[in-house]
Amino acid sequence: MSGGAPAGARRPLSAVLIARDEEQRIGACLESLSFADEIVVVESGSTDRTVEIARRFTDKVVTLPWRGFGPQKRAAVALASHDLVLNVDCDERVPPGLAAEIGALQAAPRLAAAYAIPRRTFIGEKEIRFCGWSPDRIVRLFDRTRAGFTDDLVHETVVAQGPVESCREALLHHSFRGFGDLVLKLNRYSDLAARQMHERGRRPGALDALRPVFAFARTYLLRLGFMDGFEGLEIAAADALGTFAKYAKLRELERAARRGSR
DSSP, rough: OSBBBOOTOOOOOOEEESSSTTTTHHHHHHHTTTSSSSHHHHEEEEEESSSHHHHHTOOOEEOOOOOHHHHHHHHHHHHHHHSSEEEOOTEEEOHHHHHHHHHHHHTSSSSEEEEEEEEEEEEEEOOSSSSTTTSSEEEEEEEEHHHHHHESSSSSSSSSOOEEEEESOOEEEEEEHHHHHHHHHHHHHHHHHHHHHHHOOOOOOOOGGGGGHHHHIIIITTGGGGGGGGGHHHHHHHHHHHHHHHHHHHHHHHHHHHHHOO
């Protein structure tokens, strides 16, 4: 798909997502994708009812071993039947306004290579408006012939070969029920981030001990996290803890590599 479409034609849309042990959230996510022409779910060995729930919405549920966020999303995109792709996470919802805007783009004469979608993030029922979380625009809708995910293990992004435009309507991001969810996620992400840094040759340094302090100050003060109340404090504390965990795990990987080379 080059971005153009015959007069009166409507481009079909594939919605893709990756999942593992997401029985609590995947149903609402998939229900919000009912407007898509196809839904592709790539799961990585779920032990709960994730697969059962996903199959209520789509027959295209594929199990692949976990290889990192970027590789998993690239695999999901490759399995899609259509070139126009919308990627969402299991903790996200596409509200009717955004679905209608995407529908209008499907019928538009031409498309950009990719579209950045604004995202509203919540902890419990509270929307986070500061902490560097808002405004949050993330590229999730794209023409896979001109754009695609990087291969990063964590913090993967969509790289486009062509113009990137913006949607007006927002994606809803119900990522965290509370501080416990923040801690669970940062543990997983810090594992992947440390591994990625180590594989790219990053080595621990003396200044790494100060990074958690800087992370807290950046989120709580510079990014006005204190304006989000107690939730802002939780996020700043989680940022500091996640930063500490990432560099502590990097140091452990370095020590293990040194022992292995002896």
